[in-house]
Amino acid sequence: MxxxxxxxxxxxxxxxxxxxxxxxxxxxxxxxxxxxxxxxxxxxxxxxxxxxxxxxxxxxxxxxxxxxxxxxxxxxxxxxxxxxxxxxxxxxxxxxxxxxxxxxxxxxxxxxxxxxxxxxxxxxxxxxxxxxxxxxxxxxxxxxxxxxxxxxxxxxxxxxxxxxxxxxxxxxxxxxxxxxxxxxxxxxxxxxxxxxxxxxxxxxxxxxxxxxxxxxxxxxxxxxxxxxxxxxxxxxxxxxxxxxxxxIFGARDVNQTREAVLCAMRPYIEAHIAAGGKLHQITRHMLGLFAGQPGARTWRRVLSEQANKPGVGGDLLDEALDRMQQPDGVAG
Structure with a gap:
């Protein structure tokens, strides 16, 4: 099967x-x-x-x-x-x-x-x-x-x-x-x-x-x-x-970069919010996407602190990505 x-x-x-x-x-x-x-x-x-x-x-x-x-x-x-x-x-x-x-x-x-x-x-x-x-x-x-x-x-x-x-x-x-x-x-x-x-x-x-x-x-x-x-x-x-x-399966890997995964998530996030859902219900599962990479701690902090605020949408992913790529981004 x-x-x-x-x-x-x-x-x-x-x-x-x-x-x-x-x-x-x-x-x-x-x-x-x-x-x-x-x-x-x-x-x-x-x-x-x-x-x-x-x-x-x-x-x-x-x-x-x-x-x-x-x-x-x-x-x-x-x-x-x-x-x-x-x-x-x-x-x-x-x-x-x-x-x-x-x-x-x-x-x-x-x-x-x-x-x-x-x-x-x-x-x-x-x-x-x-x-x-x-x-x-x-x-x-x-x-x-x-x-x-x-x-x-x-x-x-x-x-x-x-x-x-x-x-x-x-x-x-x-x-x-x-x-x-x-x-x-x-x-x-x-x-x-x-x-x-x-x-x-x-x-x-x-x-x-x-x-x-x-x-x-x-x-x-x-x-x-x-x-x-x-x-x-x-x-x-x-x-x-x-x-x-x-x-494991001898198939093609689906998305070649972490950033491609974020792009793939955007329509799903937008549909969820349009249906009355909250951003943090999804992004709480995404905190580890950049684990071990430069800026990972910043990524987690931005999503953790901002995603549950009223009116926040998928653009927060772009903001978190930009922030983690700045010089003060910290791995973690």
Missing amino acids: QIFQNSRLSVAPMMDWTDRHCRFFHRQISRQALLYTEMVTAPALVRGGAVHLLEFDGAEHPVALQLGGSDPDELAQAARMGADAGYGEINLNVGCPSDRVQSGTFGAILMKSPGVVAECVAAMKESVDVPVTVKCRIGVDDQTPEDVLPDFISRVRDAGCDYLIIHARKAWLQGLSPKENRDVPPLDYDLVLRMAEQFPDLPMSVNGGIETLAQAEALIAQGMTGAMIGRAAYHRPWDVLAQVDSR
Whole structure:
């Protein structure tokens, strides 16, 4: 399936970050990388009627919807809503460690209930024609990953999971914050690589701690079907995504310069503002475009301080670009 080809390099679903404006921006840097929504809870869609959470621009394709939940029937309904909205993949979150997610009995806590996850996957598969995938951890709390992960993978595979993304860290549901859970538990890429070898019939991506495109390429070369990059792609989008299309997919890179990306964003920004939107809703995702370049700090400061002011439009991008190119521009 086409979506699996694009899974060779994907950008992780990240709460409060990978909204539709972020995804449109990333799509101006890579046409091929698979993009994910923020997690959308099945109860919000099915019981809350929050269908606005499914809105996206067709230019974001290939794009996958990540769902959170633990009720098979509810997830089946939410998956059907996502497929009807046009998403090319429906992903089940079995990795988020936040207290809010735990209280809803989904996310990483479901690593303790592989049977429930299997039931959810089977129900989602039955309700949609698009791929159903799972994103998980290697284990939680005092679990021994070498013991629990193979059993978990076997169950979700047998339930019909089409693709598995493994964050190569445990999640500690007590004692660590969600932020600490992204850094403190040690990475175990070797275990994930062994799982890819042990289950050759189930395509797998590895996630967690991948900072560069070269790291992703190395993990793919060692046997992973794909690699998923999170925070590095958000904070340094050009560094991570600008050569993805050519290096990972053998295609032409979409925009050759950062300035070309800004030009590509202008019509989208103008349409958003004309519809009553605010500039900062888009530019907050663009702060890292010039990361590491001369004037990067000035770029971030101008957008951060000015983009939320009334009446500000796309011309602020030109002003920020001009300011960062002045002698006092500072790298950062």
